[in-house]
Amino acid sequence: MKKIFLALFAPVVLHFQASSQVVTSEPLEIDPSKPVKLIVNLALLDQNLDFVQNLIQDANDGKDLYIWTWKPREHPQGHPFVNGTGSQPWKNSNEALKMTKESNLVYSFTFEPSLKDWYEVDAATVYKEDVHFLVKPKDGGGYGEPDRKSPDLVLKVDPPSTVIPPAFFFPSQPQKDDIVAVIYDNAREDKPSMQNLDPDSAYLAVSVVDTAGIVYNLSTAFNAGNNPNMKLSYRGKGMFRKLLIPDEFINENRPANLPPDAVIQTMRIVIVKKRFLTGLDRSNYEIEIKFDCP
Incomplete structure (x- = not known):
């Protein structure tokens, strides 16, 4: 089934504390594939809120506090890490989600064996x-009683910062029947001879590699400019884009020497000018798209 990944997700307005010190983690740079300790400083919450006052009172009275979490995934009833149990789960937090008191009004919870494994999602x-x-005592009130909790809180988990080249593709791990966007931001091009391209001047030189390691050219730097299938569409402000479904794209541009039973595992793409004469008329980098086989 073809999967469309080019959707824009509308921003969601969340109610959480502005202070970055309310929620921290160890380590600060989070790797979802490793254990993560989440740390909350309740003293920095807005204590003008009645439900926060109730939470701090419970903490000062020595009551245990619990994490209640719903993203990246909320565990269902019956799961060992479900937020609460019984007919009124908000009043009966799961003992497995009890937090550790680090110091006065500072509590932590450690996700083990890793953050992604605890939530049972991918990175x-x-x-x-x-x-x-959020943070709450075992009985969070509700059901006609005053709430006893923190506001909704967020621990941001950012991917490692990387500098992507001017040409790249999306999604990062496509299947051969996915819609893939090849994007070329010519405004970020650092090769002088490839800068400021005309709207109809960006093309793809494409080769594919099968599981035996044999390379087949769908187009070359010298002939790509003669093939409209290889042209990137101009999107304005130096941005070019080509949408393709790898399976269909390969079949539409199939070279005569590519066996019908060949299993393609890699597609390699170089950005070239429509009129290619020398190495000055191509990008210095190569886009490599790897597929799961078969």
Whole structure:
């Protein structure tokens, strides 16, 4: 089934504390594939809120506090890490979600064996959703009684900072029947001879590699400019884009020497000018798209 990844997600307005010191973590740079300790300083919450006053009173009275979390995934009833149990779960937090008191009004919770494994999602989902939670005593009130909790809080989980080249593709791990966007930001091009391209001047020189390591050219730097299938569309402000479905794209541009039973595992793309004469008329980098086989 073809999957469309080019959706824009509307921003969600969240109610959480502005102070970055309310929620921290160890380590500060989070790797979802490793254990993470989430740390909350209740003293920095807005104590003008009645439900926060109730929470701090419970903490000062020595009551245990619990994490209640719903993103990147909320565990269902019956799961060992479900937020609460019984017919009124808000009044009966799960003992497995009890937090550790680090010091006065400072509490922590450690996600083990890793953040993604605890939530049972992949790292991409953690990066996309972050960790959304609140802190409460075992009985959080409600059901006609005053709430006893923190506001909704967020632990941001950012992917490692990387500098991507001017040409790249999306999504990062496509299947051969996915819609893939090849994007070329000519405004960030650092090769002088490739800068300021005309709107109809950017093309793709494409080769594919099968599981035996044999390379087949769908187009070359010298002939790509003669093939409209290889042209990137100009999107304005130096931005070019080509949408393709790898399976269909390969078949539409299939070279005569590519066997019908060949299993393609890699597609390699170089940005070239429509009129290619020398190495000055191509990008210095190569886009490599790897597929799961078969």
